[in-house]
Amino acid sequence: MATHLNVAQARPKHKRVLPGLGLSLGTSLLFISLIMLLPMTGLIMQSVDMGWDEYWYVITNERVVASYKVTLWAAFFASIFNGLFGLLLAWVLVRYEFPGRRILDALVDLPFALPTAVAGITLATLYSQNGWYGDLLTSLGIKVAYTPVGIILAMAFTSIPFVVRTVQPVLEELSPEEEEAGMTLGASDWAVFRRVIFPALWPALMTGIALSFTRSLGEFGAVIFIAGNMPYVSEITSLMIFVSLQEFDFPAASAIASVVLMASLILLFAINVWQARYLRRLHGR
Amino acid sequence: MQFKSGVFKTILSSLLLSGAIQASAADQTILNTSYDIARELFATYNPTFQKHWQEKTGQTIEIKQSHAGSSKQANAIMNGLQADVVTFNQVTDVQVLHDKARMIPEDWKAEFPNNSSPYYSTTAFLVRKGNPKNIHSWGDLVRDDVALVFPNPKTSGNGRYTYLAAYGYAQHHFGKNNESNIDDFLSHLLKNVAVFDTGGRGATTTFVERGIGDVLITFESEVNNIRNQYGEDQYEVVVPKTSILAEFPVAVVTKNAKKHDTEEVSHEYLSYLYSEASQRLLAGFNYRIHNDVVKAEFADKFPEVTLLTVEEIAGGWPKATKEIFRNGGKLDQLQRR
Numbered sequence: 001m002a003t004h005l006n007v008a009q010a011r012p013k014h015k016r017v018l019p020g021l022g023l024s025l026g027t028s029l030l031f032i033s034l035i036m037l038l039p040m041t042g043l044i045m046q047s048v049d050m051g052w053d054e055y056w057y058v059i060t061n062e063r064v065v066a067s068y069k070v071t072l073w074a075a076f077f078a079s080i081f082n083g084l085f086g087l088l089l090a091w092v093l094v095r096y097e098f099p100g101r102r103i104l105d106a107l108v109d110l111p112f113a114l115p116t117a118v119a120g121i122t123l124a125t126l127y128s129q130n131g132w133y134g135d136l137l138t139s140l141g142i143k144v145a146y147t148p149v150g151i152i153l154a155m156a157f158t159s160i161p162f163v164v165r166t167v168q169p170v171l172e173e174l175s176p177e178e179e180e181a182g183m184t185l186g187a188s189d190w191a192v193f194r195r196v197i198f199p200a201l202w203p204a205l206m207t208g209i210a211l212s213f214t215r216s217l218g219e220f221g222a223v224i225f226i227a228g229n230m231p232y233v234s235e236i237t238s239l240m241i242f243v244s245l246q247e248f249d250f251p252a253a254s255a256i257a258s259v260v261l262m263a264s265l266i267l268l269f270a271i272n273v274w275q276a277r278y279l280r281r282l283h284g285r
Numbered sequence: 286m287q288f289k290s291g292v293f294k295t296i297l298s299s300l301l302l303s304g305a306i307q308a309s310a311a312d313q314t315i316l317n318t319s320y321d322i323a324r325e326l327f328a329t330y331n332p333t334f335q336k337h338w339q340e341k342t343g344q345t346i347e348i349k350q351s352h353a354g355s356s357k358q359a360n361a362i363m364n365g366l367q368a369d370v371v372t373f374n375q376v377t378d379v380q381v382l383h384d385k386a387r388m389i390p391e392d393w394k395a396e397f398p399n400n401s402s403p404y405y406s407t408t409a410f411l412v413r414k415g416n417p418k419n420i421h422s423w424g425d426l427v428r429d430d431v432a433l434v435f436p437n438p439k440t441s442g443n444g445r446y447t448y449l450a451a452y453g454y455a456q457h458h459f460g461k462n463n464e465s466n467i468d469d470f471l472s473h474l475l476k477n478v479a480v481f482d483t484g485g486r487g488a489t490t491t492f493v494e495r496g497i498g499d500v501l502i503t504f505e506s507e508v509n510n511i512r513n514q515y516g517e518d519q520y521e522v523v524v525p526k527t528s529i530l531a532e533f534p535v536a537v538v539t540k541n542a543k544k545h546d547t548e549e550v551s552h553e554y555l556s557y558l559y560s561e562a563s564q565r566l567l568a569g570f571n572y573r574i575h576n577d578v579v580k581a582e583f584a585d586k587f588p589e590v591t592l593l594t595v596e597e598i599a600g601g602w603p604k605a606t607k608e609i610f611r612n613g614g615k616l617d618q619l620q621r622r
Contacts, residue, residue, distance in 0.1 A: 051441060052469035063617060146497065147479050229481040231620040242483070243439045244612075246356045248381055252612065
């Protein structure tokens, strides 16, 4: 403790508002350990009593593998959808003034505040064959509720704020001078977007899409109410975890959960590395 | 700062005070942990028991209720939920309290009459007005034009009863040794499912509110409740001639009751469910009961059917769990594409 204080005092005082690096770093690490690492260790520990063979058997079970596919594809389409419409929404919110803009801006966060189970039940009500949208879609021969399309819908709904909220600040920071420079040099709107705006936005957009994707991998509440949960067709991985818990088979549940956790970790790590490299290249460093 | 701590003190003292009032209001408190759809049942039963206990001992008793899926409740109790008694809809969820946590004695089924199951039900069908698909027996459910709704046997005790009831019917119909026909029947039944909800109430919602499916398969008690609630002209109840005996087991969580010194009242709480008055109340909630007098009163409400036990169909719950419902078991094999 004393040494930490000394280190802090050795630094020029005006530089940091928070007390010394040692103390703030220590506090951060303590909280990361308590709030994130400890529960995750607990999760992994539960699957430790099973042997490697058993672990492998559980995570490669045919039905569980089918659920990985359903979850991955649905999360993929949901995050692509969110990438397109999230970008559009962020663009509208940043670049245009119109009545109700502030309200629309606040509404974007609604899926975060809403309990996901409520979202799932609401979506199922709207899109089932006798619901408002469902009635219309059924007459066109499109079935959403209780099909894999329903899963995509629920995933997209619960994770769209990630894209909007990561893209928005970057768009706000983007200086109009560069665009204007492009325009004066005779570039078309599309060229300006493609050569000037998009490269600056791309890392934030990718991060948003990746966050949306990882969030979708773990989504449970919203999905199970609209998925129909048919084996091999519309069962998601978190349902398989839930099933194991219902059978009091905690090791199996944590084994499957560890697969989801691992996939998300790898993805987030890769995105971080890629983003750092891209930014370095973009700024010519 | 002064203001804040003043507010804090007020909140703290009012919390303590309300705690003190609660503690002094009743001589004892017990917590009844139960399954989802029993909320109204125990909300009605508790006052009658409070009266009974006061007459018997002169003491007042407060009864708290907690409701969720019964497997979830069993988990919560093993993780420390201080339940004094459990009133579940699945034998295995009670058994696990002995097997995994040693919180109840091994012979808990012998503690009360009828395998510690004061009331029971069976699996029945709810069909839409006029029975358009002409459904009368389990055999009608495997036709290609029939869409079924029942909860997932993997996540719901209710769904497990449905599977076993269909299995029992198939054994009865094709002969116990005719395995290929039985498997064929069951896999057709599973293929006809339109939505696999995770619990009984979810399945009810899917069938009634979303209008999915031709037949809802669930407990007879639930089937009757739905028809009463949503209008008798909307739905018809079909109770198949052969179905399953669905027991609703109860037990005192001995470990917790000992700690709270509530063993006596907890035991009486469950035992009083067998009294004539309580059995009448249970029958009012569409559960089948054991008391002969009450049974005669409600004879027209519960059609005479053959009820097979889980022992007869699958050799008991432990065997059924292991061979049918566990990961890689019969259910998984039949649902394979």
